[in-house]
Amino acid sequence: MPKPPTSAGARFDALRARIAAERVRGPRSTVVIGRLLALAFVLCFLTGLYSHVLQDPPSWLRLPTRPVRLYQVTQGVHVASGFASVPLLLGKLWIVYPRLFDRPLVRSWAHLVERVLIGVLVAASLLELVIGVMNVVHWYAWPFSFRPVHHGLAWVIIGALLAHIGFRLPTIAAHWRARPRLPAPVRIATASAAPDPVVSDPPAVHPRDVTAFAELDRRMFIAASVTAASALVVFTLGQSTALFSALNVFGPRRSGEGPQSLPINRTAAAANVLTTAVDPGWTLDVTGPGGRGSGFDLARLCAMEQTTADIPISCVEGWSTTATWTGVRLRDVLTAAGIAPDSRLRITSLQTRGGYRVSEMGPEYAADGATLIALRLNGEVLTLDHGYPARIIAPGRPGVLQTKWLSRIEVIDR
Ligand SMILES: Nc1nc2c(c(=O)[nH]1)N[C@H]1C(S)=C(S)[C@@H](COP(=O)(O)O)O[C@H]1N2
Numbered sequence: 144m145p146k147p148p149t150s151a152g153a154r155f156d157a158l159r160a161r162i163a164a165e166r167v168r169g170p171r172s173t174v175v176i177g178r179l180l181a182l183a184f185v186l187c188f189l190t191g192l193y194s195h196v197l198q199d200p201p202s203w204l205r206l207p208t209r210p211v212r213l214y215q216v217t218q219g220v221h222v223a224s225g226f227a228s229v230p231l232l233l234g235k236l237w238i239v240y241p242r243l244f245d246r247p248l249v250r251s252w253a254h255l256v257e258r259v260l261i262g263v264l265v266a267a268s269l270l271e272l273v274i275g276v277m278n279v280v281h282w283y284a285w286p287f288s289f290r291p292v293h294h295g296l297a298w299v300i301i302g303a304l305l306a307h308i309g310f311r312l313p314t315i316a317a318h319w320r321a322r323p324r325l326p327a328p329v330r331i332a333t334a335s336a337a338p339d340p341v342v343s344d345p346p347a348v349h350p351r352d353v354t355a356f357a358e359l360d361r362r363m364f365i366a367a368s369v370t371a372a373s374a375l376v377v378f379t380l381g382q383s384t385a386l387f388s389a390l391n392v393f394g395p396r397r398s399g400e401g402p403q404s405l406p407i408n409r410t411a412a413a414a415n416v417l418t419t420a421v422d423p424g425w426t427l428d429v430t431g432p433g434g435r436g437s438g439f440d441l442a443r444l445c446a447m448e449q450t451t452a453d454i455p456i457s458c459v460e461g462w463s464t465t466a467t468w469t470g471v472r473l474r475d476v477l478t479a480a481g482i483a484p485d486s487r488l489r490i491t492s493l494q495t496r497g498g499y500r501v502s503e504m505g506p507e508y509a510a511d512g513a514t515l516i517a518l519r520l521n522g523e524v525l526t527l528d529h530g531y532p533a534r535i536i537a538p539g540r541p542g543v544l545q546t547k548w549l550s551r552i553e554v555i556d557r
């Protein structure tokens with residue numbers, strides 16, 4: 144047993160600490176941090192869903208191709224809200240964890256359902272954030288394919304979250320707004336009927352003062368969680384936008400780094416295209432329905448009208464870098480091959496293996512005048528690592544669909 148504090152000041156501090164500890168774990172804290180966390184989760188969910196749909200669109204859906212930075216923004220928000228969720232979730236768990244051991248463990252069927260839901264919510268959220276952060280830092284240390292798992296967990300989380308909010312609605316409604324007045328002093332004094340020594344001893348300390356200070360402490364805890372979340376965002380956002388690049392402390396990719404001022408994800412060596420990409424006999428085969436089509440060698444592509452566009456590479460991992468691309472409009476190439484420009488396309492790389500060897504493109508991108516078969520990057524011929532002799536660049540799409548080392552473009556009907 145610690146000795147009871149003797150001086151009035153020490154007793155004040157002890158009482159303040161006790162009340163603060165209770166209040167940090169009180170319903171107002173759970174509501175304040177809970178709604179910030181819910182906001183981050185919903186933003187992360189919606190932008191994640193958008194990213195998922197872009198990579199696997201249903202055939203009837205027409206996606207927006209402009210603004211050209213659209214995906215840079217949505218994926219930037221996705222990664223930032225994911226990062227912000229980490230300290231907020233840890234803060235929320237710190238607030239509520241003693242309640243996980245409340246006795247009796249199960250009071251009713253409804254309570255059992257709620258507890259199971261919370262277990263699912265916490266486990267799925269932790270796993271989702273951990274694999275998300277690992278993906279951003281390129282640490283693929285799991286045996287499963289990332290995207291289906293990340294996507295599946297997202298639905299589990301959002302479902303469990305909605306149910307959790309449903310269960311907690313009375314608490315949320317009761318504590319949504321800060322209490323205008325502090326609770327009555329008797330509530331925070333000791334539970335016994337005996338007069339509180341802090342109150343009765345001179346110099347008298349009114350419990351209302353203790354409560355006010357304890358409330359300050361509680362707010363400091365929330366503020367610390369929010370500060371940690373904001374700091375994580377501010378110090379990583381620089382990989383998503385040049386506006387913050389000076390502050391990019393934790394983001395693994397830096398804008399402007401890499402050959403031709405652009406980071407590289409997969410190198411030509413890793414894609415095993417070192418010989419095929421520099422073959423002087425290289426041609427891009429463009430085929431329409433029924434196998435009609437045309438071959439385009441480099442001389443033919445270079446002789447066509449060249450277009451320049453500023454378009455970012457926006458990787459699903461969160462980094463984005465805008466570059467100036469020059470090349471032939473895809474729709475001009477399709478037209479020259481006798482193919483309608485608003486066709487659905489399959490784009491195949493020289494790469495022989497790997498998931499990003501092939502991409503599909505909806506007619507809205509094929510017909511957009513900013514979609515290029517890029518031959519030059521930032522004023523120079525593409526380096527081998529950036530996709531020489533030719534790559535696809537389209538506005539508003541994830542980097543993973545900006546296929547490098549083009550070999551074949553064919554019309555598909557789905
Ligand atoms: N053929 C092929 N194209 C590819 C890839 C790949 O692995 N193979 N990676 C994609 C990914 S994930 C991104 S983010 C961009 C990166 O382009 P960069 O390396 O030129 O910056 O290329 C895309 N194009």
Ligand SMILES: [Mo]
Binds near residue numbers: 457458459460542
């Ligand atoms: Mo990527």
